[in-house]
Amino acid sequence: xxxxxxxxxxxxxxxxxxxxxxxxxxxxxxxxxxxxxxxxxxxxxxxxxxxxxxxxxxxxxxxxxxxxxxxxxxxxxxxxxxxxxxxxxxxxxxxxxxxxxxxxxxxxxxxxxxxxxxxxxxxxxxxxxxxxxxxxxxxxxxxxxxxxxxxxxxxxxxxxxxxxxxxxxxxxxxxxxxxxxxxxxxxxxxxxxxxxxxxxxxxxxxxxxxxxxxxxxxxxxxxxxxxxxxxxxxxxxxxxxxxxxxxxxxxxxxxxxxxxxxxxxxxxxxxxxxxxxxxxxxxxxxxxxxxxxxxxxxxxxxxxxxxxx
Numbered sequence: 001x002x003x004x005x006x007x008x009x010x011x012x013x014x015x016x017x018x019x020x021x022x023x024x025x026x027x028x029x030x031x032x033x034x035x036x037x038x039x040x041x042x043x044x045x046x047x048x049x050x051x052x053x054x055x056x057x058x059x060x061x062x063x064x065x066x067x068x069x070x071x072x073x074x075x076x077x078x079x080x081x082x083x084x085x086x087x088x089x090x091x092x093x094x095x096x097x098x099x100x101x102x103x104x105x106x107x108x109x110x111x112x113x114x115x116x117x118x119x120x121x122x123x124x125x126x127x128x129x130x131x132x133x134x135x136x137x138x139x140x141x142x143x144x145x146x147x148x149x150x151x152x153x154x155x156x157x158x159x160x161x162x163x164x165x166x167x168x169x170x171x172x173x174x175x176x177x178x179x180x181x182x183x184x185x186x187x188x189x190x191x192x193x194x195x196x197x198x199x200x201x202x203x204x205x206x207x208x209x210x211x212x213x214x215x216x217x218x219x220x221x222x223x224x225x226x227x228x229x230x231x232x233x234x235x236x237x238x239x240x241x242x243x244x245x246x247x248x249x250x251x252x253x254x255x256x257x258x259x260x261x262x263x264x265x266x267x268x269x270x271x272x273x274x275x276x277x278x279x280x281x282x283x284x285x286x287x288x289x290x291x292x293x294x295x296x297x298x299x300x301x302x303x304x305x306x307x308x309x
Contacts, residue, residue: 006056018203031194076141086126130157226275
């Protein structure tokens with residue numbers, strides 16, 4: 001588990017992280033979302049002891065990361081795909097990390113196989129593509145078989161097969177009971193991978209919730225009902241404090257009532273239902289809705305200025 005309490009970080013007059021408190025439980029993939037400049041990278045650096053907090057604290061499995069003598073056995077992290085000596089082979093890069101933490105050579109061979117780099121283990125890492133570099137970084141994170149794993153944009157540069165591979169890898173790691181903390185701007189991928197979400201904006205916590213709860217609470221989520229008795233059904237639902245809007249002569253858009261509750265009202269009053277379906281906002285729609293006031297850089301339109309290139 002990762003636990004942050006009142007975590008703050010200032011760089012001069014700039015507040016990158018402001019009184020941030022959250023927890024990342026084990027056994028789940030927790031997505032970490034926020035606009036550019038929200039403080040995500042700073043927060044991950046604070047967790048790993050790469051920066052010291054101005055105030056507050058953050059622990060990994062109950063202890064500060066810097067207190068671990070062999071940290072690769074406790075936390076595996078990929079924050080920067082190209083964080084290696086390009087003059088070393090992939091194998092030697094991993095071996096140097098392994099030896100620094102008392103990890104045997106056999107484990108290096110194992111993680112190279114897991115990430116699909118065994119065939120290029122002897123090649124210089126400096127010649128790797130972004131996707132191959134990501135795989136090497138993931139191998140490094142897995143070296144100590146740690147209970148806590150942190151990844152920042154791990155699918156950048158990966159082809160569709162690689163994206164599917166890492167999605168399944170993250171899920172399998174969480175299913176083993178590990179803590180998996182994932183930062184990404186790819187909403188579709190996050191919706192397919194994450195169980196929980198932590199969303200920040202301008203250094204502040206905006207939301208900490210499950211993906212299912214986050215989606216169900218959105219303004220774009222509603223129940224669509226089509227019935228010949230739409231008027232009567234609407235009146236009964238409004239009396240139960242549901243919000244009902246017309247979508248056509250016999251079609252209603254309803255919020256504040258579950259499909260089961262709507263179906264029960266219809267059944268009890270003998271109303272025929274020709275459609276009863278749930279329409280849920282996408283993760284991207286909910287994210288945009290929630291972070292609209294935390295975006296530092298906003299475009300004004302799609303049109304180019306005439307006569308300029």
